[in-house]
Amino acid sequence: MTSAQIENVVPDAVDLFTAAHRLDPYPGYRRLREASGPTAIRLGDTEVTVLSRFADCAAALQSGTWGHGNVDKLSPFWDQEASLPGSFIRMDPPDHRRLRGLVNKAFSARMVADLAPMITQLVDRLVDRAVKDGGLDIVQGLSAPIALAMVGRRLLGVPEQDADLLRSWELAIARGTDPEPLLSAEEIKRRDEAGAAVVAYMMELIGRRKAHPEDDLLSRLVAVEEAGDALSVPEVIGICVLLLVAGMETSINLVGNGILALLAHPDQLELLRQRPELAGPAVEEILRYDTPTQFTMRVALTDTTIGDRQFHRGDGVIVLMGSADRDTEVFTEPDRIDVTRYAPPSRASRHLGFSLGLHYCMGAPLARLEASTAIRTLIERAPGLRLATDEPLSYQPSVIHRGLVSLPVELAPTAA
Numbered sequence: 001m002t003s004a005q006i007e008n009v010v011p012d013a014v015d016l017f018t019a020a021h022r023l024d025p026y027p028g029y030r031r032l033r034e035a036s037g038p039t040a041i042r043l044g045d046t047e048v049t050v051l052s053r054f055a056d057c058a059a060a061l062q063s064g065t066w067g068h069g070n071v072d073k074l075s076p077f078w079d080q081e082a083s084l085p086g087s088f089i090r091m092d093p094p095d096h097r098r099l100r101g102l103v104n105k106a107f108s109a110r111m112v113a114d115l116a117p118m119i120t121q122l123v124d125r126l127v128d129r130a131v132k133d134g135g136l137d138i139v140q141g142l143s144a145p146i147a148l149a150m151v152g153r154r155l156l157g158v159p160e161q162d163a164d165l166l167r168s169w170e171l172a173i174a175r176g177t178d179p180e181p182l183l184s185a186e187e188i189k190r191r192d193e194a195g196a197a198v199v200a201y202m203m204e205l206i207g208r209r210k211a212h213p214e215d216d217l218l219s220r221l222v223a224v225e226e227a228g229d230a231l232s233v234p235e236v237i238g239i240c241v242l243l244l245v246a247g248m249e250t251s252i253n254l255v256g257n258g259i260l261a262l263l264a265h266p267d268q269l270e271l272l273r274q275r276p277e278l279a280g281p282a283v284e285e286i287l288r289y290d291t292p293t294q295f296t297m298r299v300a301l302t303d304t305t306i307g308d309r310q311f312h313r314g315d316g317v318i319v320l321m322g323s324a325d326r327d328t329e330v331f332t333e334p335d336r337i338d339v340t341r342y343a344p345p346s347r348a349s350r351h352l353g354f355s356l357g358l359h360y361c362m363g364a365p366l367a368r369l370e371a372s373t374a375i376r377t378l379i380e381r382a383p384g385l386r387l388a389t390d391e392p393l394s395y396q397p398s399v400i401h402r403g404l405v406s407l408p409v410e411l412a413p414t415a416a
Contacts, residue, residue, distance in 0.1 A: 016041070016050070016295075016318070017182055022395050022402070025294065026335065029323035038309045038317070044181030048316040051306065054352070057324040059306050060317055061356040066298040067092035092301070096358060102231055103239055103362060106220035107155075112365045115150060119370055122149055123377045131381055131411050135388050138407035142378070143255035146370050147248040155217040155247075156240055157205060166244070169194040174245050175398050179297065179318075182399060198244070202237045217243075246293075247363045253292035253403030254371045258283065259378070260407055261290050263387055265337045272339050272379055279376035283368055284342035287353030288331070294322035294402045296355065321352040322402065384412020 015021060021028055032039055032052035039050045051057050060066045068091065091099065126145060130136035144167065152158040152166050176183065176191025183191070206222060213219040221236045231239070262269040262282075272278050296319050300311045311317070326334040330349045331341075341348045354361035361367070379385065388408040396403050 016320075017399050022397075022399065023392075025322060025402075026326055029320060029326060032320070033323060033327060037307055041318075043179060043316075046181075046316065048318060049309070049311070050318045050320060052320045052323040054324040054327040054330040054349075056306050057319045057321060057352060058356055060298050060319050061296075061352065061359070063304070063357075064093075065300065065302050065304040066317070067301045068297075068299060093358070098229070099231070099235060099239070100358075100362070102224050102229065103221070106224040107217055107362060109365060111217065111220075112369060115154060115366065116369060116373075118154065119146065119150065119373050120377075122146060123373050127377050127381050130378075134412075135408065135410040138259050138409055139252060139256045139404055140406060142374055143252040143370075144248075146255070146374060147251040150366065150370060151243055151247045151251070155243060156202075157209065157214060157216040157218045162201075167248075169198050170244050170248050171396075173198070173241065174249050174401055175396075177245065177401075178399050195241070198241055199237055202240050203233065206233055206236055243363065246361070247366070249401045249403065250292045250361065250363065251367045251370045253401060254283070254286060254367055255374050256404045256407050257290040257292060257402065258286035258371060258375055259385075259409070260393070260404065261286055261337050262375075262379075263385070263409075268337050268339045269379065269385070272375075273383060276376050276380055278339050278343055279372040280368070281341065281343040281346075282339040282375065283371045284351065284353075285337055285339055286371070288325040288334075288341070288351035289337045290402065291322050291325060291351070291353040292402055293353070293355075293400060295320045295400060296359075321355065325351045325353065382411035384410070386410050 016025070016028070029052055032050060035052075037053065038056060039052065040047055041050055051060055123142075123146065126136075126142050130141060136142060148163045148167060152163055153160060158166050172187075172190040172194035175187055176195075180188070205218065209216075209219045209222050213223065218236075218240065221231055221239060224231060262272065268282075272282055298317050298319055300313050300315045300317075302313050304311050306317075325331070328334055340346070350356075354364045354367075386409060388410040393407065394405040396405060
């Protein structure tokens, strides 16, 4: 659907779905927050409501009266007959609670912690090569290889030689997670073909893991059991697709968005160089300042309210986390990055970068670990970090996932 087909019901409301908006969505978000609260827009043949303020967004994410409407096929955002793999992310209780419990048992905090030495070793190798070469593409040469190695190989057990194939499927499916009225027929076709290919690929891989378990998350998902309950093969595949898309997109875009934000705030880049222990708080600030997941969708499961706005069962809302995290009612100077904002003993408000409530990102610990390791190592080892192009940077076409296509930088090594 073209932007001309999207009619804003509220005059002068921002068009969320244009290329110009994707390039810099934050001025438009500000206009939405300054308007009269929840904002109605036309999405295809349906009217949905945009939530842009922190309080409204948090309410929709945390309340049990909002969900995805999959059981009763309520959602205005999806073709309810489409079989996009990874529907776990669109589930409501009790199905979601059951699957989440089993996944959490397999994808434990201990498993993520055990990945730290591997991530450090990989990042060291990638940065060594980049320093020797005098530069790299942050997306193609750092964040994507890390995500492919950790999510693709270490969690899902995908062989290294299939990494490019995995990435191509992931990009097609990620674009296909946008609201269906925004997708072209060709994008839907590519998404469905990629989804079918992933299902066939993962079914074969699951068969191998059942016969010969290895030390990866896929083997744990196949074997996990609690109180006699276990995951079916379609459920394992759905979880794998979720990890593939949400896990990889978040990690890749978090590092790229973060480096770009720091380059735009050289004082904060220098502060982080002087105080590398701020890498963790800096990642939290990046998640707030330019989150990889700009919005999500929810459907009213019953008649309900947000603020003074009444919603009926089946009404849809777009929850703009990217806007909520720039709300001046919650954050001081939200349009400026501050790597100390989340450093102890700070009491800064929690950001929505990983959502809230039932659908809080289960891969958040891994994404934080990957991003903090990559950003800290790069800044420590290359003090001459700077953008290597004067050309405008391009973003992926997705409206949900905010991430650069590439981010070329030049490096100067640490003085001997």
